[in-house]
Amino acid sequence: MTNATIAAAFEQIADLLEYQGGNVFRVRAYRNAARTVEGLVEPVASVRTDPERRLTDLDGIGADLAGKIETLLDTGRLPLLEKLEHEVPAVVFDLMRVPGLGPKKVKALVDALGIASLADLETACQDGKVRGIKGFGAKTEASILDNLAFARDPERARLLWEEAEQIARGLIDWLRECPETVRAEAAGSLRRGRETVGDLDILVESGDPVPVMQRLVDWPETDEVLLRGETKTSVRGPRGLRIDLRVVAQESFGAALQYFTGSKEHNVRLRTRARDRGLSINEYGVFRLADGGGGASGPSLAGETEPEVYEAVGLPWIPPELREGRDEIELASEGRLPQLVTLADIRGDLHMHTTATDGEDTLAEMVRAARARGLAYVAITDHGKRVTMAHGLDRTRLLRQWDAVDRLNESLAADGEPPIVVLKGIEVDILEKGGLDLPDEVLARADWVVASLHYGQNQPRDRITARIVEAIENPHVSVIGHPTGRLINRRPPYDVDIEAMIEAAARTGTFLEINANPWRLDLDDRHAAAAKAAGVKIVISTDAHSTRGLDVMRCGVLQARRAGLEKGDVANTRTLAGLQKLMKQ
Ligand SMILES: [Zn+2]
Ligand SMILES: [Zn+2]
Incomplete structure (x- = not known):
C-alpha cells in the first residue's frame, strides 16, 4: 500500500462525501490528509513502525484518520470508502473522470438532467442542455465535450508529443516571466521525446518557490488545481493534461532534472551503478552512502548540472532520448554513445x-x-x-x-x-x-x-x-x-x-x-x-x-x-x- 494509494483513497472519500453534500470540514479533513500522505518522502508505513513516532504526529492526521491509515495498511481496504461507493450511483465515478468535473458539478448534472452515462453526458452537451445548468456555461459545455475521450480511456488520452510540447512551451514562457524564476525546463517523457506524453513534469530553479507556484495557478490555461505543496504544485491544464511543477534550489537543479526526466528503468540502473561505487543519487544530488550501505550522508558531491551528476558515477552525459533503460549506460561507460542526428x-x-x-x-x-x-x-x-x-x-x-x-x-x-x-x-x-x-x-x-x-x-x-x-x-x-x-x-x-x-x-x-x-x-x-x-x-x-x-x-x-x-x-x-x-x- 503506497502513499499514493492511501492518498487516493482519502481523496475519493472526500469526493464522495462532497457529492453527498457532507459536512465541509469533514471533506476538508480528508483532502488535507490526502495531501499530507502524498507529500511524505518516506512510506507512511515506516512512520507507523518507528517506535519514536506516531501517525498522529503527521500534519492533519488525528486519531480517526490514523486508524483509517492503519486499516488500509493492514487490510488494503477501507469500510467507509466501500460504504460510500455503494451509496453513490456508479455513473458518478465515470463523470468524475472527466477533467474539470468535480463532485459538485457532477451532482448538478445528475440532479438537473438525470445523466446516467458518459454517452448521456455527450448527448446533453451536443444538444446544448448543459450550458443552461446553474454554474455551467457554453465554455464548460465545450470543454466537457473535449475531455470526454479522456474519461472514456485515460490511456488513449495521452497527448501526442507535439501537442504536449506546445503546451509545455507556452507554460515555460509564462513561468520564465516570473521574476523569481531562474531556470525553467520540461523533464519527463516530453524531454525524452516519447511519442505520447501522459503528464508534464516542469522544473524551475528558484530560491523562492511560493510566487513561482502561484504563477502556475494563475496561468490562464490552468483548469483546476490538484495539489499545492511547499515545493510542488499540480494542476490540470489544457486537454486534461496533468502538470506537476517542482521548484528546486540551484544546487539541486541538475539532479532534479536527471531524476524527473527518467525513465524509471534508466534511473534504477543509474542508482545501481551509484550504489556499486558507494554513492547514492536522488533528486537533490549525489551523496556518499553511509557505512554499512545505509542512507546517504554528508554534503552533496554533485547536483547543480546534469553532466556533473553523470560524471559523479563515471559516465558522460547521456542524451534524454536514450534514457529508456536499454543499453545506454553500458554504451556510455564504454565511450560508445552514438552521436545522435540533429x-x-x-x-x-x-x-x-x-x-x-x-x-x-x-x-x-x-x-x-x-x-x-x-x-x-x-x-x-x-x-x-x-x-x-x-x-x-x-x-x-x-x-x-x-x-x-x-x-x-x-x-x-x-x-x-x-x-x-x-x-x-x-x-x-x-x-x-x-x-x-x-x-x-x-x-x-x-x-x-x-x-x-x-x-x-x-x-x-x-x-x-x-x-x-x-x-x-x-x-x-x-x-x-x-x-x-x-x-x-x-x-x-x-x-x-x-x-x-x-x-x-x-x-x-x-x-x-x-x-x-x-x-x-x-x-x-x-x-x-x-x-x-x-x-x-x-x-x-x-x-x-x-x-x-x-x-x-x-x-x-x-x-x-x-x-x-x-x-x-x-x-x-x-x-x-x-x-x-x-x-x-
Ligand atoms: Zn504521403
Ligand atoms: Zn501515404
Whole structure:
C-alpha cells in the first residue's frame, strides 16, 4: 500500500462525501490528509513502525484518520470508502473522470438532467442542455465535450508529443516571466521525446518557490488545481493534461532534472551503478552512502548540472532520448554513445504532397517554403491513382506535374535565392493484390519513388508482408513510406513482418522511412534501431500536406534520436549527390 494509494483513497472519500453534500470540514479533513500522505518522502508505513513516532504526529492526521491509515495498511481496504461507493450511483465515478468535473458539478448534472452515462453526458452537451445548468456555461459545455475521450480511456488520452510540447512551451514562457524564476525546463517523457506524453513534469530553479507556484495557478490555461505543496504544485491544464511543477534550489537543479526526466528503468540502473561505487543519487544530488550501505550522508558531491551528476558515477552525459533503460549506460561507460542526428543535419525532405492530390498548397508554395526552411532538395511525392479519395495521379497527370517541376527548377536556379533542387517523385500505392499502381516504365523516369500501403490493411500478415517485400524488390522503389501504417491513438499498425521487411530492404539497398508526422512516427524507435543494425539507411520525411506540415521534421528527428541513429544512418543528411550515390541501381 503506497502513499499514493492511501492518498487516493482519502481523496475519493472526500469526493464522495462532497457529492453527498457532507459536512465541509469533514471533506476538508480528508483532502488535507490526502495531501499530507502524498507529500511524505518516506512510506507512511515506516512512520507507523518507528517506535519514536506516531501517525498522529503527521500534519492533519488525528486519531480517526490514523486508524483509517492503519486499516488500509493492514487490510488494503477501507469500510467507509466501500460504504460510500455503494451509496453513490456508479455513473458518478465515470463523470468524475472527466477533467474539470468535480463532485459538485457532477451532482448538478445528475440532479438537473438525470445523466446516467458518459454517452448521456455527450448527448446533453451536443444538444446544448448543459450550458443552461446553474454554474455551467457554453465554455464548460465545450470543454466537457473535449475531455470526454479522456474519461472514456485515460490511456488513449495521452497527448501526442507535439501537442504536449506546445503546451509545455507556452507554460515555460509564462513561468520564465516570473521574476523569481531562474531556470525553467520540461523533464519527463516530453524531454525524452516519447511519442505520447501522459503528464508534464516542469522544473524551475528558484530560491523562492511560493510566487513561482502561484504563477502556475494563475496561468490562464490552468483548469483546476490538484495539489499545492511547499515545493510542488499540480494542476490540470489544457486537454486534461496533468502538470506537476517542482521548484528546486540551484544546487539541486541538475539532479532534479536527471531524476524527473527518467525513465524509471534508466534511473534504477543509474542508482545501481551509484550504489556499486558507494554513492547514492536522488533528486537533490549525489551523496556518499553511509557505512554499512545505509542512507546517504554528508554534503552533496554533485547536483547543480546534469553532466556533473553523470560524471559523479563515471559516465558522460547521456542524451534524454536514450534514457529508456536499454543499453545506454553500458554504451556510455564504454565511450560508445552514438552521436545522435540533429535537425540541423537534415538537408532534404523526400515525401510531400501538393494541391495536385490531397495537399493544401501548390507545388511552388511547397518548394519555396522548404527553401525558407533551409533545405537543399525536396521530392514532390503526390499520391498515385489508386488513392482515388485524394484524386491520385494517373500517368498523364503525373507527367504533366513533372514538366512543371522542370520549369520550376529552371526558375529556381535563375532567381538568385539559395539553391534548392526539386526531385520528380511519386507516392506509389502498394496494391491489395500486389504490384504498384503505376507501371515500371513511368517509375523508371522518376527521381524518387516512395511506395506506401494504404489499402487492404486488414489482410493477414503473410499477404501484407509479401506485398511490401515485392515493392522493396522493385528496382525503381527508393523507400517504403510509413512502413507500418499506424496512427498513434487512432489506428494500430497493420500486421507486417518487420524483420522480413528490414531484411529485404538491406538486401536490395531500399531505404525505410521514419514518417515525421506526429500521428505516424513509423518506423518507431525499436524498428529503426533494428533497421540500422541491419545496415538499412533511414529517410526522415515530413509527408507534409501543407507548408505548415514541413515543420514536423523535428518530430521525425526525435524518433530517430530515440532509435540511436547518427547522421550517417539517415540518407537525407547527405548532399543530393551523396543521396543519389546511396540509392539503389
Ligand atoms: Zn501515404
Ligand atoms: Zn504521403
